[in-house]
Amino acid sequence: xxxxxxxxxxxxxxxGDLMARYLETKSVEVDxxxxxxxxxxxxxxxxxxxxxxxxSKPAKSLLDxxxxxxxxxxxxxxxCERRCGTDxxxxxxxxxxxxxxxxxxxxxxxxxxMLIPSYTIxxxxxxxxxxxCQNWDISQFISGRYVEPEDLARLISKRRSQGALNVNWVGxxxxxxxxxxxxxxxxxxxxxxxxxxxxxxCSIETMRLLxxxxxxxxxxxxxxxxxxAERLSKVKNxxxxxxxxxxxxxxxxxxxxxxxxxxxxxxxxTRYVLRWISENxxxxxxxxxxxxxxxxKAMDYEDISRTLRxxxxxxxxxxxxxxxxxxx
Numbered sequence: 176x177x178x179x180x181x182x183x184x185x186x187x188x189x190x191g192d193l194m195a196r197y198l199e200t201k202s203v204e205v206d207x208x209x210x211x212x213x214x215x216x217x218x219x220x221x222x223x224x225x226x227x228x229x230x231s232k233p234a235k236s237l238l239d240x241x242x243x244x245x246x247x248x249x250x251x252x253x254x255c256e257r258r259c260g261t262d263x264x265x266x267x268x269x270x271x272x273x274x275x276x277x278x279x280x281x282x283x284x285x286x287x288x289m290l291i292p293s294y295t296i297x298x299x300x301x302x303x304x305x306x307x308c309q310n311w312d313i314s315q316f317i318s319g320r321y322v323e324p325e326d327l328a329r330l331i332s333k334r335r336s337q338g339a340l341n342v343n344w345v346g347x348x349x350x351x352x353x354x355x356x357x358x359x360x361x362x363x364x365x366x367x368x369x370x371x372x373x374x375x376x377c378s379i380e381t382m383r384l385l386x387x388x389x390x391x392x393x394x395x396x397x398x399x400x401x402x403x404a405e406r407l408s409k410v411k412n413x414x415x416x417x418x419x420x421x422x423x424x425x426x427x428x429x430x431x432x433x434x435x436x437x438x439x440x441x442x443x444x445t446r447y448v449l450r451w452i453s454e455n456x457x458x459x460x461x462x463x464x465x466x467x468x469x470x471x472k473a474m475d476y477e478d479i480s481r482t483l484r485x486x487x488x489x490x491x492x493x494x495x496x497x498x499x500x501x502x503x
Contacts, residue, residue, distance in 0.1 A: 204233035274317035399447025
């Protein structure tokens with residue numbers, strides 16, 4: 176399997192043949208006013224996405240417009256499909272995020288081999304409440320600290336000089352932090368691929384804002400039905416949202432889909448997820464993961480209260496082979 180033939184945009188940026196999409200977006204000229212209504216801003220946004228007017232240093236860029244829209248959304252938050260409507264300038268969303276807090280940032284060498292070393296930025300807070308979360312200490316509780324966008328932009332440059340191949344936005348989940356991320360990228364000029372490492376429970380609005388920003392979607396496709404998602408991650412309409420967003424993401428950038436195989440969930444989840452990928456995103460790269468361990472509240476749920484058996488993982492691999500999945 177030649178991963179470069181699948182992750183063409185990502186590899187093209189690494190090879191110096193392509194520009195990271197956020198840099199291209201900074202060069203697209205738009206004309207908008209803060210007095211414009213949100214519908215008018217979206218109209219200008221969509222027109223610029225379809226027919227970009229590229230300038231060397233535009234007075235107002237498409238990235239500036241995305242920031243303005245994201246800030247408007249934050250006043251009645253609908254960045255994820257919980258759509259809680261919280262004024263995030265005044266209070267915490269269901270995700271437990273008010274201002275963006277970074278729990279940790281470092282050069283990560285534990286990601287997929289083509290991504291490392293990856294400059295990984297872990298936000299606290301999450302749009303899910305997974306009972307088995309391995310990062311529960313930062314996803315389910317308020318933690319970390321606020322970092323000024325200009326300081327994080329400088330850190331990105333520093334980490335690149337230390338060997339970072341990309342910028343990896345993760346958590347928790349990065350979705351509640353879209354406005355902050357866009358503001359950091361406005362101050363950054365490094366030609367590094369931007370990775371969206373997410374559970375993909377984003378709203379349509381968020382997916383539109385990420386278009387032209389993200390080069391590689393590193394997605395987490397957990398469940399094969401809504402019942403398991405609601406019981407174990409406390410979210411509704413999981414499949415409808417995540418399937419929709421995977422299709423959208425596949426049109427915006429490269430995709431590397433992660434699926435964590437869980438004990439006793441081969442038939443209800445793994446088989447469905449792999450079949451859906453083979454039928455809808457056959458050219459995607461898939462990481463079938465075997466590192467499940469019962470963390471956080473998992474011991475209270477009998478079906479996932481143990482580690483994964485190697486026989487279960489081998490069964491998942493055989494499913495992938497039968498379906499012709501490009502997996503690592």
